[in-house]
Amino acid sequence: MDKSVPLKEDTIDHRKIGKKLKFFIFSDRVGSGLPLWLPRGTIFRKSLEEFLTDIQRKSGYEMVVTPHIGHKKLYVRSGHWSKYGKDNFKPIQTPREEEFLLKPMNCPHHCEIYRSQEWSYRDLPKRFAEFGTVYRYEQSGELHGLTRVRCFTQDDAHIFCTYDQLLEEFKRVINLVFYVFRCLGFSEYTVRISLRDTKKIDNYIGSEKNWKKAEEAILRVVKEEKIKTSLNYGEAAFYGPKLDFIIKDSLGRSWQLGTIQVDYNLPERFDLYYKGKNNEKCRPVMIHRAPFGSLERIIAIIIEHSRGNLPFWLAPNQVVILPISDKYIIYAKKILNLILNYDIRVFVDSRNEKINKKIRDSEDNKIPYMIILGEKEEKNEMISLRRHGLGHIGTFPISKGIEAIFNETNLKTKTIIN
Incomplete structure (x- = not known):
């Protein structure tokens, strides 16, 4: 792209692109x-979930599901009630005069999952992962499309490990974050250590001893891994310091995505333990991590980074079949059924429209492949292929054409810019 040509605002604004491509909407009636x-956006979102779920499964994570609400006493124990303050939604009152909160974080629920059974040092580490939706009452002036919302889904996980396992587990998470960035095509990023503001110590929970151990662990890991970092005081989580990953998109803008946090405090507050080698009760260390940060924010960034030109594996509609008239719809359905066998997202555009309009609409919807079918293709059992942004790329026998498309289905390591 010629960078001397100014981009129109709607070509880079994820809100406008998302609305045009029918990914998501906002409604005043909903809030x-x-x-x-919407259906297309849901496919996009689910594709990212499946991508990360597969990586996590191979890395020893176990998926869990927790409620969208929790009893107020859960968040009093965790510290979210006192430390989040105005960011919490107001409690939900019940007829029995109990109070529940829309959950602001998944970690208290994961602590309860860990606490539900006894563990030995042989069982650790335990890695619980969840695409958990959380709720924060962002001020109306701070809301912005998908990047600042009141309801978002974190690609959350919590690792419960021994002190001796901490550094190795932390390094494994760093490598996972870097791998995700490479797969999504983000090659430029910086790493930041977020620490407490020692002048506002009341903003945090836990002992000085716990904080020092957590901070020393992060500093040691980045030194051993030779990761260049900067220090950012006042941005630690209220329960522990963290390592934040800031990516740079194709427009040169910086976004905070992945985060990893070391936490000695919540295991104490929830009285978590495991049995050590001598059958003694030992306190686990907790690692919080989220490579995407949230699905909403990563989707907004991907949309703007790619201008909506999603790679094949993320595209909601991967292939559209365009018969040039109703006479070729039966042939189109034959091709459709063959392609469906390859688990490719495909549909037939059977509208009573001119073929040129169908092609224009498919280009506007940024569908990666178009299959054009007419008399020549049906007679010779061929398909004509068009690639979004490239135009006609050839006419192929059915099997070879489908194979050319199928070869893209496993290319998750391609950059997200087509």
């Missing part, structure tokens, strides 16, 4: 900052 995911 500000609460996105509604």
Whole structure:
């Protein structure tokens, strides 16, 4: 792209692109900052979930599911009630005069999952992962599309490990974050250590001893891994310091995505333990991590980074079949059924429209492949292929054409810019 040509605002604004491509909407009746995911956007979102779920499964994570609400006493124990303050939604009152909160974080629920059974040092580490939706009452002036919302889904995981396992587990998470960035095509990023503001010590929970151990662990890991970092005081989580990853998109803008946090405090507050080698009760260390940060934010960034030109594996509609007239719909359905066998997202555009309009609409919807079918293709059992942004790329026998498309289905390591 010629960088001397100024981009129109709607070519880089994920809100406008998302609306045009029918990914998501907002409704005043539903409420500000609460996105509604349309079918295409849901496929996009689920594709990212499946991608990360597969990586996590291979890395020893176990998926869990927790409620969208929790009893107020859960968040009093965790510290979210006192430390999040105005960011919490107001408690939900019940007829029995109990109070529940929309969950602001998944970690208290994961602590309860860990606490539900006894563990030995032989069982650790335990890695619990969840695409958990959380709720924060962002001020209306701070809301912005998908990047600042009141309801978002974190690609959350919590690792419960021994002190001796901490450094190795932390390094494994760093490598996972870097791998995800490479797969999504983000090659430029910086790493930041976020520490406490020692002048506002009341903003945090836990002992000085716990904080020093957590900070020393992060500093040691980045030194051993030779990761260049900067220090950022005042941005630690209220329960522990963290390592933040800031990517740079194709427009040169910086975004915080992945984060890893070391936490000695929540295991104490929830009285978590495991049995050591001598059958003694030992306190685990907890690692919080989220490579995407949230699905909403990563989707907004991907949309703007790619201008909506999603790679084949993320595209909601991967292939559209365009018969040039109704006479070729039966042939189109034959091709459709063959392609469906390859688990490719494909449909037939059977509208009563001119073929040129169908092609224009498919280009506008940024569908990666178009298959054009007419008399010549049906007679010779061929398909004509067009690639979004490239135009006609050839006419092929059915099997070879489908194979050319199928070869893209496993290319998750391609950059997200087509």
